[in-house]
Amino acid sequence: MSDDIKVDLELDLKGLLCPLPMVRVSQNITNVPVGGVIRAVATDPGAMADIPAWAQSTGNEIMSAGKEGSEFVFLVKRVK
Amino acid sequence: MDSQQITTLTGVLDKKMNRQLKQYLDICARCAICKDACHQYVATGDFTYLPARRAELIRQIYKKYFTKTGEFVPALYEARDPDENLLDELYESTYACTGCRRCMYYCPFSIDTAWILSVAKAILIAAGRGNEMLGQLADAAIFKSDNFDMFRDVIVSGFKDIEAELKELTGDPSAEIPVDKKGADILYVALAGAHSILPAAAIFHEAGTSWTLSMFESANYGFFFGDAEKARKIADRFMDEAVRLGVKEVVITECGHAYRVANIFHEAWTGKKHPFKVRHILEVIDEYIKDGRLKVSRCIDVPVSYHDPCQVGRNGGIFEQPRDIVRALATDFRDMTPNREQQWCCGGGGGIVAISEMDAFRLKSGKKKVEQIRATGAKIVASPCENCRLQMEGLNETEDLGVRIAAIMDLVIECMDLPGRKQAAEGA
Amino acid sequence: MDTYLQITTVVGVYVAGVVFVAGMGWRIYQWATTPKSPVRLGMFPKPKTRGGRIIKMLKDTLIAPHSARIEPRMWLFAMMFHVAALAAFVGHLRLIQEYPILPELLGAEGMNAFAGWAGGIAGTLMMVAVLYWIARRTFGPFKQLSVPEDYLLLALLLGVIIMGNHMRFIGHVHAADYREWFQSLLAFKPVIPDSIRFSNVGWSLGTHMLFVNALLIYFPFSKLVHTIGSFSANLVRSE
Structure with a gap:
């Protein structure tokens, strides 16, 4: 389904330890326009809770968060 | 800056006021002995990062709004309002500070600059200038x-x-x-x-x-x-x-x-x-x-050094246990100079690793740590703080130190008799 | 001349004494009544016993071994100043009462000669230290960090010391005459003895006291409150 969504920015967060994946997403959210989407791939399992928690506490939207093999893939939409 | 905002910011200072803070603000002689204690000042020579200067910004507000002499003769103390200029500099010097408290160690009055800066952060937050990240x-x-x-x-x-x-x-x-x-x-x-x-x-x-x-x-x-x-x-x-x-x-x-x-x-x-x-x-x-509850072998034969994270060592009181662990794992342990309570801050503390605008500055501020690591000739630098390791990884890369930065637990695991680890090693 | 001396060596001394004592009292009262930080601000390693903490506090305050390690030259001048200032203070106690034993051992002449030497050395060391501090504040980060308060205090100190040295090196008036003046102040029946008024150091006593009075009046409102505050601040280091 993620094929239907236009991704504005790809972030490779593999190998980064928490909370850095969350930090990188946060730093890059202003690099996409409002309504734009970041696709982030992390390997640290902590990111599975941290990135959605960050998105919701900052008022952004997690479109999907899931495990693909040993990787965690997130689609984050900039809301404001 | 309108008087309403000044009242808000001085109100924060009033609320955070306590005996220690008051004394620190009253007694600093501006002798600047702290200048050579700060890794950031030493590496950059930038006045903004001189510990006494960082505290001086809060002192300027304190003098103007909390002392009669400062109120009547502000020029004497360069006392001033928490205006935009002051807040700009305060943001830079406060969020750059790693809170290592090395300046406090050398201060003849043991002034805790980091404590003064914790109040600075509260003021910045009230001014809407807290670090966003x-x-x-x-x-x-x-x-x-x-x-x-x-x-x-x-x-x-x-x-x-x-x-x-x-x-x-x-x-x-x-x-x-x-x-x-x-x-x-x-x-x-x-x-x-x-x-x-x-x-x-x-x-x-x-x-x-x-x-x-x-x-x-x-x-x-x-x-x-x-x-x-x-x-x-x-x-x-x-x-x-x-x-x-x-x-x-x-x-x-x-x-x-x-x-x-x-x-x-x-x-x-x-x-x-x-x-x-x-x-x-x-x-x-x-x-x-x-106690013999955990069996480890002395499995590391390259030289290993240990970096005291400021919050674990000087500010946490743990000096010997990590060293004893490393000595139990490695044949060649080499302490840095200086070490323990005098250990140089690596430059990665205080949340600065999450502030990307300060990345270049942060790596530059690791100059002393780079010199220390080089001087040991160690191949592995162990340290029990994630921020320290991130910073030293960065220094390792930019300065080509050719060392491995490791968590102590990882070294312990390597020297334990774990069947899974052996298989992994043989497989690799 | 008489008016000048009347102001600086009589009225000024009373005013300065009152302001100094009240000001320091107020300062200590403020510190004592401001609640302590609930967070312990000590750093490690710290002594385990209360006695150990107090000994460490005294050592840190009186000897400042950490500061010595990081900037030995500054430490040397600072120690020089503070020790000499303490010696000068002790010497000035002769104004209240002559010391016991010493004058008997040395004789009246010997006592004055000894005081001359000791006072001269202390005064010279203090002057050198203050000049060093002034020089240090004229360049680099020290200059940037300095505020008018720093220079004002150094200027006042320099004035006190130079005039003190002037009396010590140029004058021929000894402690007994000064004691007569000072005891009259303490008795609230102020007299300036003729031996001082008509000597070549009458005006230097006046000017010495002018600077002393100004320093004492400003003292409680300046960073010089570190003379007291450094003890408790250094104790916090071990908490």
Whole structure:
């Protein structure tokens, strides 16, 4: 389904330890326009809770968060 | 700047005023002995980062609004309003500060510049100038506990993945990562990543410890952000868990600030004594090795050095246990000069690693650490603080140090007789 | 001349004494009544016993071994100043009462000669230290960090010391005459003895006291409150 969504920015967060994946997403959210989407791939399992928690506490939207093999893939939409 | 905002900001200073702060603001002689204590000032020569200067900005506000002489003759003290210029400089010098308190060590009056800057952060936050990233990280942590039901399954399933790795590593299919275990001896508070859970789980498994893993990470960005209320809430997450589970002690993972928050700050913030002990994981591991509960071999034959994280050493009081652990693992241990309470800050503390605008400055500020590491000739530099390791990894790359930066627990795992690790090594 | 001396060596001394004592009292009262930080601000390693903490506090305050390690030259001048200032203070106690034993051992002449030497050395060391501090504040980060308060205090100190040295090196008036003046102040029946008024150092006593009075009046409102505050601040280091 993620094929239907236009991704504005790809972030490779593999190998980064928490909370850095969350930090990188946060730093890059202003690099996409409002309504734009970041696709982030992390390997640290902590990111599975941290990135959605960050998105919701900052008022952004997690479109999907899931495990693909040993990787965690997130689609984050900039809301404001 | 209108008078309303000035009232707000001086109100913060008034609210945060206490005896120590007042004395620090009254007695500093501006002798600048602290200048050579600060790794940031030494590396850049930039006046903004001179410790006494950082504190002087708060002193200028204090003199104008809290002392009669400063009110009537402000020129004498260069006393002034917390205006935009002052706040600009204050932001830079305050959020750059790693809180290592090396300046306090050398100050003839033991002035705690970091404490003055904790008030500076409260002022910046009230002015709407708190660092955004640190604030977001703090809010995310609080959001996670406030809406815990939303995250519980994800977190637990993450732990299950790590548990599978643990079974493989220990070669014991019954090895487990317990969560929510009432009556366990130890509540282990890790970081959000697997790297701080798996090694500890293997060590606890080998030592036969009765333990349980906290649902929450120990990292505390509320502390770095400078909001004591948020910082307390973040620490409350696992402190409340510890009370609920009735553990004997809370053990903090290899992390600097989290240990100091748990061990020193939290009781002061809540005004309540903990019904359990708080220890650093390295204290526990050192005890296990000395008691023979954990068997390790002296498996590292390259020179190893140890970096005291400021919040673990000078500000946490743990100097010898990590050294003893490293000596039990390595044939050639080489301390840095200076070391222990005089150890140079690596430049990665205080949340600065999360502030990307300060990245270049941060790496530059590691100059002293680079010199120290080079001088040891070590091939491995071990340190029990995630921020220190991130910073030293950065220095390792930019300065071509050719060392391996390692967590102590990782070294312990390497020197334990673990069937899974052997297989992994043979497979590789 | 008489008016000048009347102002600086009589009225000024009373005013300065009252302001100094009241000001320091107020300062200590403020510190004592401001609640302590609930967070322990100590650093490690710290002594385990209360006695150990107090001994460490005294050592840190009186000897400042850490500061010595990081900037030995500054430490040397600072120690020089503070020790000499303490010696000068002790010497000035002769204004209240002559010391016992010493004058008997040395004789009246010997006592004055000894005081001359000791006072001269202390005064010279203090002057050198203050000149060093002034020089240090004229360049680099020290200059940037300095505020008018710093220079004002150094200027006042320099004035006190130079005039003190002037009396010590140029004048031929000895402690007994000064004691007569000072005791009259303490008895609230102020007299300026003729031996001082008509000597070549009458005006230097006046000017010495002018600077002393100004320094004492400003003291409680300046960074010089570190003379007291450094003890408790250094104790916090071990808490």
